[in-house]
Amino acid sequence: MATASVSQSVPATTPAKYDVKDLTLADVGHERIVWAERDMPVLREIRARFEAEKPLNGLRMSACLHVTAETANLARTLKAGGADLVLVASNPLSTQDDVAAALVRDFGVAVYAIKGEDEHSYYRHIAAALRHLPNVTMDDGADLVSAMIFIALGRMDDLHPEVRAWAATLSTEARAKLVSDVVASMEETTTGVIRLRAMEKDGVLKLPVLAVNDAETKHLFDNRYGTGQSTIDGIVRATDMLISGRRIVVVGYGWCGKGVAMRARGMGGLVTVVETNPIRALEAAMDGFDVRDAKSAAAIGDLFVTVTGNMHALRGEHFALMKDGAMICNSGHFNVELALDQLKEQSTEIKRVRQFVEEYQLKNGRKLYVLGEGRLINLAAAHGHPASVMDMSFAAQALATEWALKNKGRLGHTVHNVPKEVDEYVATLKLQTMGITLETLTPEQKKYLESWEMGT
Structure with a gap:
């Protein structure tokens, strides 16, 4: 679309140049x-x-x-x-x-x-x-x-x-x-x-x-609570799927992954976490999640959500193992988290079956569904x-x-x-x-926190 110019009907606040839809x-x-x-x-x-x-x-x-x-x-x-x-x-x-x-x-x-x-x-x-x-x-x-x-x-x-x-x-x-x-x-x-x-x-x-x-x-709230809620919102809007009882595979357990896993479990999802970082994997396990490698998770997942910040978190070797009807989406910033070129190579046909949902017919006879073109599902299919x-x-x-x-x-x-x-x-x-008041430290408490002499 060419950059539009100001028309007489547009208020004076309108800038001289812009490029918007309508x-x-x-x-x-x-x-x-x-x-x-x-x-x-x-x-x-x-x-x-x-x-x-x-x-x-x-x-x-x-x-x-x-x-x-x-x-x-x-x-x-x-x-x-x-x-x-x-x-x-x-x-x-x-x-x-x-x-x-x-x-x-x-x-x-x-x-x-x-x-x-x-x-x-x-x-x-x-x-x-x-x-x-x-x-x-x-x-x-x-x-x-x-x-x-x-x-x-x-x-x-x-x-x-x-x-x-x-x-x-x-x-x-x-x-x-x-x-x-x-x-x-x-x-x-x-x-x-x-x-x-x-x-x-x-x-x-x-x-x-x-x-x-x-x-x-920012990251303790936006990444965790914002991404968690809006990702589930985007998935539900795009698919109308019921989260409860589904095996949800969250790839990445940073603050965004924590939020997605928490919200999916809160809606009754059976959540599996995939991680490369041993500390985060241990944290996910102690948070009560099933934790496993990507190949193992690929075979059991109903819905896959990538939130790693890295490329090709899910790739050809994983797509080949996924069950018929599995859904795949990304809530990391760039769509490179999904190796969609590799998925395309494994497919005989790709077609859009509803807004924000593309069906990939695989050569092995299974069908996989990619949501939001592999881009940020919470903004592609919802309001962020x-x-x-x-x-x-x-x-x-x-x-x-x-x-x-x-x-x-x-x-x-x-x-x-x-x-x-x-x-x-x-x-x-x-x-x-929010109408929340904080407790105030007493002078004695402040002194204690700033000193080293007082022990047991």
Whole structure:
């Protein structure tokens, strides 16, 4: 879809350029944004302060995130703080088109995102975010930062053609400046942090990064409770299956895997966990789950959910062992967790049998069903994490951005943790909105915790 231009019927808040499916969807999107806002009191409070103080005034920001109603409220907060924001999708299937339209029409955000966009559109939108020449970036998977790093390194062949075409118009100096002008980048997800730490290890990370994913108010809640609930939601919406009594195989027992396993068991599922890490495998076993290797699990599973952050968690050798009618999905950030090319090689026919469900007819006579094209099932087939949990994640995003600006020039080109004071502030505000009060340490207790003399 070509980038649209402003029409006379569009309110003055509409940015000069954008690429969304249909602006007439904005009324529904606006309702959803406002509804989500009800359950995001921490972010509301931060937005009110940002509106008054303008800590992001004059800042050019490019965000590559899932374009959802919850993200829309983060975008509103950033704009309230004075940021000039461009928002693009971090996954081809995660955009909510009505929300994207409302952000453009009603809130003046330049959005480049369409649900179901093909690879060329996806990277054309990444290029739009780069053309904004941001001072701060936000990523969910590190696609934006990795493109900037490739450009700065002159590794043009590693860029998608849509990004390469734009980068080729830049001088060597401008390519370097694209990265050097970035004060910091915020990374939202586990997969992105893994990629960024790999960049740091290889010595190619040329900007400071704050690992928002690793903040306690993010991964302990968003990854566990958000992913757990929304993954099951996406599976049920896509299939109408009953979880109770089914053998659910959860591949990966990080915080996301813990959440999926917990929710599946809570709905009566018989949960098996597959892990490569001995500590996590032991933890899963002591949490009461059946734990086994992938080949053993492949033969018994009714539903498979990958949440590893790694490629080919399920591959040809596993597909060949799966029972007729088994369903396969992914809730990790990238669809590389499923080796779908290998599944295709084992198949004689692939057809869509319902929205978000593709049937693979295998040469061995069995049928397997892949949900959501192997992409994030909680966003492909459902609405992603509930607003209440994203309230904390996006509050941490906004405050981490403010903190990075206050520390401009003092942050090394490494992956940094979100400051403890930011984490504790977000948690404290969240507790207040929930009507929960904390116990206060007495002077005697404080002294005891700070001393070493007193023993038994």
